[in-house]
Amino acid sequence: MNKKCARCEKTVYPIEELKCLDKVWHKLCFKCQVCNMTLSMKTYKGFNKQPYCEAHVPKAKATTMAETPELKRIAENTKIQSNVMYHAEFEKAKGKFTPVADDPEILRIKQNSKIISNVAYHGDLEKKAAMEQKRVMSGENGDGVHESEEVTDHLDQLTSQFMSPPGRQVGSVADLDPVNDFYGSLSAADRSAANVNRQSANQSHGQSMGPGRQGRVYRAMYNYDAQDSDEVSFMDGDLIINCSPIDEGWMTGLVERTGQTGMLPANYVEPVN
Structure with missing residues (x-):
């Protein structure tokens, strides 16, 4: 039984046969479905068992989910639980410490404290006192x-x-x-x-x-x-x-x-x- 080309539907002889995407093609008929650029086994991109070039291959889109009443209820419950946990942590830590913004003066004091700590660790204070x-x-x-x-x-x-x-x-x-x-x-x-x-x-x-x-x-x-x-x-x-x-x-x-x-x-x- 003679094989038919998937594009021109003419007989495909063995010397010009190209098997790809579960179909048989003429080598010259293996082209992009959009721009008709001749493709090879290294340059084609398959989509729905049809050849495409790199520029015109259809891009898969993200699957969207319909917002059902059940999904709305789950989202609302998650939001409520998050707020409850946040307020519980806030009430637990309230009054124990006061958050302070890091202004330039506080950053300078932190840096000086770090330097003094390093000097004390290496024993330079004792050397300076002896001198x-x-x-x-x-x-x-x-x-x-x-x-x-x-x-x-x-x-x-x-x-x-x-x-x-x-x-x-x-x-x-x-x-x-x-x-x-x-x-x-x-x-x-x-x-x-x-x-x-x-x-x-x-x-x-x-x-x-x-x-x-x-x-x-x-x-x-x-x-x-x-x-x-x-x-x-x-x-x-x-x-x-x-x-x-x-x-x-x-x-x-x-x-x-x-x-x-x-x-x-x-x-x-x-x-x-």
């Missing part, structure tokens, strides 16, 4: 270093007298003498005179500081790692000699343990009596 206590104790013991400060002030005055002699231009490169800690514009005679005055002042005022120590002497209260090439690192308990203040909060000195000279923070050290 403050050491700082207060070092301030109470600061009266015992007036003598060494007077010696250093006297040395600074002597040096300033020779660093700017009258009639001489300051800043000559030929007069730099880093070995003897002279970085100003001095002649050879001026440098020798300054050395004599500095040595005599140290001998008269620096005997109580011990051998090899000059100027102010401080002891480190905490560990410090140098943050720049002109700074110096030290550990808790190190002695720092030849200290001289630069500005409020910083000074220069020589770490006796390592022999390194550089800048250091003044709040990390305490004067030695």
Whole structure:
């Protein structure tokens, strides 16, 4: 029995036969029912056993349910039960807490409380209290270093007298003498005179500081790692000699343990009596 094409209803021979959607088609008759675009087994979309292209295949619609009196009664009962449960929970919790809106001030307080909680958890409050206590104790013991400060002030005055002699231009490169800690514009005679005055002042005022120590002497209260090439690192308990203040909060000195000279923070050290 000859097979008939589902579209043109003509005889389909085996060489041009296409079986799809439980029907037999000519390959050229297998087209979209809307736009007549020729389809293949990879591009067709079936709907009610008819071929369609991707653009024209009918879309299935959601099934709607008629609103019967029984469905209305169920919906009303569900709404009533929901309201009853809501009001029951409201009456149960009424008076126990007061809801507060999250304004910017409350958000700021919450953030500060979170930061304080984290600091307390990591133990930073105890470290800060110990540092403050050491700082207060070092301030109470600061009266015992007036003598060494007077010696250093006297040395600074002597040096300033020779660093700017009258009639001489300051800043000559030929007069730099880093070995003897002279970085100003001095002649050879001026440098020798300054050395004599500095040595005599140290001998008269620096005997109580011990051998090899000059100027102010401080002891480190905490560990410090140098943050720049002109700074110096030290550990808790190190002695720092030849200290001289630069500005409020910083000074220069020589770490006796390592022999390194550089800048250091003044709040990390305490004067030695």
